[in-house]
Amino acid sequence: MKMVNQSAKALLALTGMVFTHTAIAADTVKVGVLHSLSGTMAISETSLRDVLLYTFDEINAKGGVMGKKIEPVVVDGASNWPLFAEKAKELLEKDKCSVVFGCWTSVSRKSVLPVFEKNNGLLFYPVQYEGEEESKNVFYTAEAVNQQATPAVDYMLDKKKEKFYLIGSDYVYPQTTNLVLLEYLLSKGVPLENIGGGFKKDGSGKIISAGKYTPFGHTDYQQIVAEIKQFTAGGKACVINTLNGDTNVPFFKEYAAAGLTAETCPVVSFSISEDEFRALPAKQLVGQLGCWTYFQTVKSDANKAFISGFQKWLKDTKVDGVKKEGRVTCSPMVLSYDGVYLWKQAVEKAGSFDVDKVRTALQSGLSFDGPGGKVTTQKNMHLTKNVFIGETKADGQFKILKEYKDVFGEPWLKGTFKAK
Amino acid sequence: MRRLLVFLGFLCTVALPGLRAETPAEVVAKAVALEDKTDEQIALIKSLAPSPELLSLLTLWKEGGIFLVDLPDKSKLPVLLEEAKDADGKQAALLLQSGKPYADADGKPLRLLASDLSAAETDSELRSAMKSILDLAGLAAPDAKSRLRAIEIVGMEQDLAKLPALKERTSSELDAEVKHALLEAIALTELKSAEPETVVAACRALGELGSIRSQDALRLLTKESGPQVKAAVEALQKIERHLVNVNFWGTLFRGLSLGSVLLVAALGLAVTFGLMGVINMAHGEMIAVGAYTTYVVQCVFGPGLELSPFGLHIALPSLKATGWLYDCYFVVAIPLAFITAALAGILLERTVIRFLYRRPLESLLATWGVSLVVQQLFRLTFGANNVQVASPSWLSGNWTIHDVGIGWNRLFVIGFAAVIVVGIFQLLARTPLGLLMRAVMQNRAMAACMGVRTERVNLLTFGLGSGLAGLAGAFLSQIGNVGPSLGQSYIVDAFMTVVVGGVGSIFGTIFSALGIGMLDQTLQQVLGNPVLGKILVLAGIILFLQWRPAGLFVTRSRSLEN
Numbered sequence: 001m002k003m004v005n006q007s008a009k010a011l012l013a014l015t016g017m018v019f020t021h022t023a024i025a026a027d028t029v030k031v032g033v034l035h036s037l038s039g040t041m042a043i044s045e046t047s048l049r050d051v052l053l054y055t056f057d058e059i060n061a062k063g064g065v066m067g068k069k070i071e072p073v074v075v076d077g078a079s080n081w082p083l084f085a086e087k088a089k090e091l092l093e094k095d096k097c098s099v100v101f102g103c104w105t106s107v108s109r110k111s112v113l114p115v116f117e118k119n120n121g122l123l124f125y126p127v128q129y130e131g132e133e134e135s136k137n138v139f140y141t142a143e144a145v146n147q148q149a150t151p152a153v154d155y156m157l158d159k160k161k162e163k164f165y166l167i168g169s170d171y172v173y174p175q176t177t178n179l180v181l182l183e184y185l186l187s188k189g190v191p192l193e194n195i196g197g198g199f200k201k202d203g204s205g206k207i208i209s210a211g212k213y214t215p216f217g218h219t220d221y222q223q224i225v226a227e228i229k230q231f232t233a234g235g236k237a238c239v240i241n242t243l244n245g246d247t248n249v250p251f252f253k254e255y256a257a258a259g260l261t262a263e264t265c266p267v268v269s270f271s272i273s274e275d276e277f278r279a280l281p282a283k284q285l286v287g288q289l290g291c292w293t294y295f296q297t298v299k300s301d302a303n304k305a306f307i308s309g310f311q312k313w314l315k316d317t318k319v320d321g322v323k324k325e326g327r328v329t330c331s332p333m334v335l336s337y338d339g340v341y342l343w344k345q346a347v348e349k350a351g352s353f354d355v356d357k358v359r360t361a362l363q364s365g366l367s368f369d370g371p372g373g374k375v376t377t378q379k380n381m382h383l384t385k386n387v388f389i390g391e392t393k394a395d396g397q398f399k400i401l402k403e404y405k406d407v408f409g410e411p412w413l414k415g416t417f418k419a420k
Numbered sequence: 421m422r423r424l425l426v427f428l429g430f431l432c433t434v435a436l437p438g439l440r441a442e443t444p445a446e447v448v449a450k451a452v453a454l455e456d457k458t459d460e461q462i463a464l465i466k467s468l469a470p471s472p473e474l475l476s477l478l479t480l481w482k483e484g485g486i487f488l489v490d491l492p493d494k495s496k497l498p499v500l501l502e503e504a505k506d507a508d509g510k511q512a513a514l515l516l517q518s519g520k521p522y523a524d525a526d527g528k529p530l531r532l533l534a535s536d537l538s539a540a541e542t543d544s545e546l547r548s549a550m551k552s553i554l555d556l557a558g559l560a561a562p563d564a565k566s567r568l569r570a571i572e573i574v575g576m577e578q579d580l581a582k583l584p585a586l587k588e589r590t591s592s593e594l595d596a597e598v599k600h601a602l603l604e605a606i607a608l609t610e611l612k613s614a615e616p617e618t619v620v621a622a623c624r625a626l627g628e629l630g631s632i633r634s635q636d637a638l639r640l641l642t643k644e645s646g647p648q649v650k651a652a653v654e655a656l657q658k659i660e661r662h663l664v665n666v667n668f669w670g671t672l673f674r675g676l677s678l679g680s681v682l683l684v685a686a687l688g689l690a691v692t693f694g695l696m697g698v699i700n701m702a703h704g705e706m707i708a709v710g711a712y713t714t715y716v717v718q719c720v721f722g723p724g725l726e727l728s729p730f731g732l733h734i735a736l737p738s739l740k741a742t743g744w745l746y747d748c749y750f751v752v753a754i755p756l757a758f759i760t761a762a763l764a765g766i767l768l769e770r771t772v773i774r775f776l777y778r779r780p781l782e783s784l785l786a787t788w789g790v791s792l793v794v795q796q797l798f799r800l801t802f803g804a805n806n807v808q809v810a811s812p813s814w815l816s817g818n819w820t821i822h823d824v825g826i827g828w829n830r831l832f833v834i835g836f837a838a839v840i841v842v843g844i845f846q847l848l849a850r851t852p853l854g855l856l857m858r859a860v861m862q863n864r865a866m867a868a869c870m871g872v873r874t875e876r877v878n879l880l881t882f883g884l885g886s887g888l889a890g891l892a893g894a895f896l897s898q899i900g901n902v903g904p905s906l907g908q909s910y911i912v913d914a915f916m917t918v919v920v921g922g923v924g925s926i927f928g929t930i931f932s933a934l935g936i937g938m939l940d941q942t943l944q945q946v947l948g949n950p951v952l953g954k955i956l957v958l959a960g961i962i963l964f965l966q967w968r969p970a971g972l973f974v975t976r977s978r979s980l981e982n
Contacts, residue, residue, distance in 0.1 A: 043805055163636070170951060193639075198948045214950050217909050219900045220681075222674040223944045226825060230663070234636035235576040246806050250900045253811070257827040259818050262544065263551055264573075279805040279903075287544060391543055394484070401543055 028071040029064075029353060031056065032091035034102030034112070034123075037321070039079025040245075044332070045104045047275050048126065049074060050322055051333040052101050054313040055340040065344045066351070073097055081111040088112040092119040098353040099124065099343050101336055106130060106172050113138065122355045124339035127332045128270060128292075130176035131411040137355075139362060140382045141335040141342070141375075143293050144409040145180050151387045151404050152240070152268045152291040153181060157188060161238045165196035165228050166211030167251075168242030175209060177242055177270070180413045182210040187417035196231040211240075218247050221254040229258055232265045239267040248272060252284045262287025262391075273330035277396030285392045292331035293385045294372030295398040303371040306337065328396070331372070335383075338370040342377055374406070382409030444474045449517035452486055452498040452540045462549040475557055478550045486516060487537040497522075501534055508533070552577075559585060564595045571598065575605025576633065578612045604631045611637050620651040627655030630662030632823055666823045671945045672938075677830035679937025680837035683930060684895055685910045686917035687840060688888030690929040692765075694918055695861045696881055698773055699780055701788040703914060704907020706886045708798060709764050710757035710893025711902045715807050717756055721749035729801040747812035750898070757894035758887040765886020769879055777878070791907065798904040806903035815898055829898050836895055840888065841930060847884075848926075857881050861924075920961055922971030931972055936961075 033052050035045035056070040064070060073095045077084040084103065091097045092115065100116075101124045103109045109125055116123050116137040128143040156164070164185055168174025178197075185195055192199075197211035212224055228239060243251055248269070255267070268289040272280065274296050296307065307329055314324050343358070345366045350357035359381075367376045373386040387407045390398025451464040468474050480486055480500075488496040498516040510531040513522035521529040542550070551573070558570030571589075574582050586606050593599045603625065610622035611634070623641070626634045638659075641652035685707060692700050700706075716736065719725035724738025741749070772790060776783035815829045848854035859867040860877045868874045896902075896910070917936060921928030936957060943953035965971070 212948075212950070218950065219909060220678055220940075220950075222677065222827075222830070223671075223941055224950065226670055226674065227948075229825060230632055230666075233633035235633070236636075246901045246903065249806070253899060254827075257811075257816055257818055257829055258825050259820070263548060266544065279808075281808040281810060283810060287547075289544075393541075399541060399543055401545075 027068050029068040030071050030073055030095050030097045032097035032100035033072055033074040034100050036079040037076040041079040041104055048336050051336050054310050055337050065347050081107050084108045085111045085115050088115040092121045120355050126335035130173045134411050141339040144411050145177050145413050146410045147387050147407050148291050149177050149181055150184050155389045156238050163194045163237035165231055165239045169244040170213035170215050174242035178211040183417040186419035219250050221251045225254045225258045237265050241267050241269040244271045256284050274328040275330040282396040286394050288392050290390050293387050294331040294334040295388050295390045296329045297397050302369050306371040334371045338375050341368045384408050444468050446517045448477045449498045453496050458546050484539040486540040488540055564598050568598050568601050571601045571605050575608045578609050580612055583609050604629050608634050616646055619648045623651035623655040627658035630659055670824045671941050675938035675941035679934035680833045682917050682937055683837045683933035684892040686914040686929055688885045689914045689918050690926050692885035694924050699784040702791040704911035705791045705794040706761045706889035707893040708907040709761045710890030711897040711906055713757040713760045714753040714894045714897045715809050715902055717753040718749050721746050750812045754894050757890040761890020762883040762887030766883040769882040795904045806901045809897040809902050811898050920971055922973035924975035925973040928973035
C-alpha cells in the first residue's frame with residue numbers, strides 16, 4: 001500500500017493532474033467501521049454506521065482522500081465486548097485499515113484499546129464518555145465530561161438551582177461522571193447536603209460513589225421518585241440524569257405520575273439524544289433538558305447541508321439494513337462525521353496515511369466547520385467544540401436555550417476542582 | 421378547544437370599538453411575534469394586569485395553540501386556527517390580536533394547513549414567567565387543584581409582597597387541603613419576616629403542619645442566631661417525625677403496588693405452571709403479546725398503524741379519536757389483550773405443549789425455543805425498537821394524602837390485581853369449568869376415567885393462564901417499556917413469585933407476590949439502594965427455599981404420580 005502511494009505521488013509530481021486522476025481512480029484506502037449492528041446496542045450504533053457510510057460516499061464523490069477513494073470495511077461488534085477486540089484485530093492486522101471509526105460504550109472502547117496500542121492503529125471515538133483516559137491511539141471526538149456535564153450544571157446554577165439530585169445507570173460512565181460532578185458542585189459552593197441520591201464511602205471516609213444507581217432494565221422507580229419528590233419539595237432543585245437507554249421510560253413515566261414537572265423540577269439528561277427519541281415517548285419528556293455538542297436544530301448552513309445530504313443519501317442508498325424512514329441526526333452522528341473530515345485533513349496535511357504522521361498532524365490544531373459549529377483538534381487528542389443546552393420538544397427535537405462557545409476538551413478532571 | 425371558544429368569547433366583549441388602550445390580545449400577539457427574544461417577551465406579558473383573558477391567552481400559547489404565519493416581509497403573524505377542518509385538512513384562521521378572520525388583500529378569508537405553520541414556541545424561562553402570572557391569578561382559580569398548585573408555588577417564592585394576597589384567601593377558602601397549603605405558604609413566607617416573633621410563630625406553625633417543603637428554609641434558619649434557631653430546630657424535629665410516618669405509609673403503598681405488579685405478572689404462570697405443571701418459558705412472551713395488543717389498539721384509536729412483516733403490507737384503520745374517546749382505548753385493550761394472548765396460548769398448547777405433558781424438561785427447552793421465535797416475530801413485525809404506549813389521562817395523575825403520593829396507575833394495578841384474583845377464585849370454585857380444571861389437575865387419569873375430556877380442559881386451562889399473562893402485559897405497558905424483550909424482564913420475577921408461594925397454590929402466589937413487593941420496597945427505603953435491596957430479597961428467597969423447598973403453601977395431592 002505504501003509503495004503504491006509513493007509511486008502515485010511521484011506520478012503526480014511528474015505528469016500533472018489529468019493523467020494521475022485516471023491512474024489513481026482505481027486506488028483505494030481501507031477504513032474500518034467497528035460498531036454493533038446487532039444486539040442491545042444496535043439501535044444506537046447502526047445510526048453511526050449509516051452516517052459514516054454517508055460521509056465516505058460524500059468524500060469519495062469529491063475525489064476521496066489524497067486522490068484515493070475510501071473503501072469501508074464494516075464489521076459487526078454485536079454488542080459483545082470481547083468480540084469488539086477480535087474484530088479490531090481483524091481490521092488492523094488482516095485488512096490493514098489506515099483508521100477505524102467505532103465503538104459506543106466505554107467498555108467496548110476499553111476492550112479494543114490494547115489492540116490499537118499493540119498494532120499502533122488509530123481509532124476515532126465519537127460518543128460522550130467519562131474521561132480519565134488518554135491514549136495516543138485513540139482520537140476522542142466524543143464529549144468529555146467538561147463538554148457536557150459541567151456546562152449543564154453551570155446552566156442550572158445560572159437558573160438559581162441550589163439542590164442537585166444525581167441518578168444514573170450502574171456502570172462506569174455515570175459513576176465517574178457523577179464523582180466529577182460532585183467535586184465540581186462542591187467547588188461551586190453547593191453544600192454536600194444539597195446533593196441528593198446518597199453517597200458511598202470507603203473505610204477512610206472518602207466518597208467513592210455519589211448518586212443513586214439502578215441496573216439496566218430496572219422497572220420500578222416508585223421509591224426513587226418518592227425520594228426525589230421529598231428532596232425537591234422546597235423548590236430550587238433539579239435532577240441530573242445519566243440513566244441509559246430504555247430505563248428512562250419507567251423513570252420518566254413515574255416522574256410525571258408523581259406530579260413532578262420540568263417547571264417545578266427540571267431533569268437534565270446526558271444520554272438522551274434525538275436518535276433515542278425514536279424509541280422513547282417524547283411527550284413525557286417535554287420541557288426536560290438535554291446537553292450535547294450538537295442538536296439537529298442548530299441553525300447553520302453546514303448543518304442544513306449535512307441534514308439534507310444525509311436524508312438524500314438515506315433515500316438513495318442500497319446498503320442492506322439501512323432504515324430509511326423517520327431518521328434524525330444527533331451528536332454522536334455528527335461527531336463521527338466531523339471525525340472523518342478531520343482525519344482526511346490530517347492525512348492531507350501529513351501527506352501520508354501513516355498513523356504516526358497523521359497523529360502529529362491531528363495534534364497540531366486542525367479545524368473543521370462541522371454541523372455543530374467549528375471544531376478544533378487538540379494536543380491531547382480531544383476536540384474543542386461548542387456545547388449546547390436544549391429543551392425537549394414534543395416532536396423529539398430540542399429547542400436550543402444556551403450555547404457555550406469553543407469548550408476545550410479536558411479528559412482529566414478528577415481532583416481538579418477544589419471544594420470551597 | 422373549549423378554552424379557545426371561551427377566549428374568543430372574551431375577544432368579542434373586549435374588542436368592542438371605542439376601547440383603544442392596547443388589549444391583552446394585542447400585547448400578547450406582539451410578544452408572540454418576537455419569537456426568540458425571551459427577555460422582551462417576558463417584559464411585555466408582565467406589563468399586563470392579570471385577567472381571565474390574559475390567562476386563557478397565556479395557557480393557549482404555552483400549550484402550542486398559537487400559530488405563526490410567515491409574512492412576505494419576513495415578520496410573523498400570530499393566528500389561531502378554528503377546530504373545523506375541510507377536506508384538504510385546512511382550517512380557518514383568526515388573527516390573534518383582533519379575533520377577526522385572517523384574510524388576504526381582497527378581504528377573502530384564507531384557510532391554512534396546520535402542518536405548514538409553526539406553533540409559537542416558549543422556553544422554560546418564558547414559561548416560568550407566564551407561570552408566575554398564572555399562579556398569582558391562580559390563587560383565586562375556581563377549581564381546588566389549580567388553586568393548590570398556585571398556593572404552593574407562591575409559598576415557595578417566600579415573597580413578603582405576596583403575603584396580603586395569601587392572607588386574603590384564608591377567610592374565603594373552604595377546601596381543607598387547600599387551606600392546609602395556604603397556611604403552609606403563609607408561614608413559609610413569614611419566615612422571611614424581619615420581626616423575630618413572627619418568625620418564631622411561623623416556625624411553630626410549620627412544625628404543626630409537618631411541612632416537608634419548608635425543611636430547606638428552616639435549616640437555613642438554624643444557622644442564624646436569636647430565638648428563631650430553637651423554634652426552627654423544634655419545627656424540624658416535628659417535621660422529621662411526620663416524615664417517618666409519610667415514609668411508612670408511602671412504603672406500604674409502594675410495596676402493595678409492586679406486589680400487585682408481580683402478582684398480575686405471575687398469576688398466569690400460577691395457572692400454567694402451578695396448576696398444570698407445565699414449565700412455560702414463553703410465559704413472558706404471552707405478557708408481551710398483551711402489551712403489543714395494547715399498542716395496536718392504541719394506534720387504531722389514534723393515528724393508525726402500518727406494519728410490514730415478511731414483506732406483507734398491513735394497514736390498520738385509524739379512528740382518529742381524541743379526548744375522552746382516545747382515553748378509552750385502554751378499556752378496549754384490556755379484554756382484547758386477554759383474548760389475543762389466550763389464543764396465542766391455545767395455539768402454543770396445540771402445537772407444542774400437548775406432546776410434552778409428561779416430559780417437563782423437554783417442555784422447558786421447547787418453550788424456551790418458542791420464546792426466542794416469538795421475540796424475533798415481534799422484531800420482524802414491530803421493529804427492534806421499543807414502541808410507545810401513552811398512558812390515558814385517567815392513569816397518569818396522582819393524589820397526595822398527607823404527603824403520601826398515590827399514583828392513579830399504581831392504585832389501578834392494585835384494584836386490577838384484586839379483580840383478577842377474585843375472578844380466578846370464582847372461576848375455579850363456582851363454575852363447572854373450574855370444577856373440571858381442579859379435577860384434571862388433581863388426578864388426570866382418574867378424571868379421564870370419569871369421562872372428563874382432559875385434552876379439552878388442558879387446552880382451556882392453558883388458554884386461561886396465557887390470557888392472564890396478556891392482561892399483565894396490558895397493564896405493564898402503562899408503567900414500562902414495550903419491546904421485543906419485555907417478557908424476559910418479567911419471567912424470572914414471575915417464576916420466583918410462584919415458586920416461593922408454593923407451586924399449585926394460587927393463594928400462595930398472592931401471598932408471596934405481596935410479601936416480595938413489601939420486602940423489596942422496605943429494604944429499598946431502609947438501605948436507600950435499589951440494587952442492594954433486590955439482591956437481599958433474592959438471597960432471602962434462596963435461603964427460604966432451602967428451608968421450605970415446596971414454598972409457603974404446600975399443596976398436598978392424592979395422586980400417586982409424585
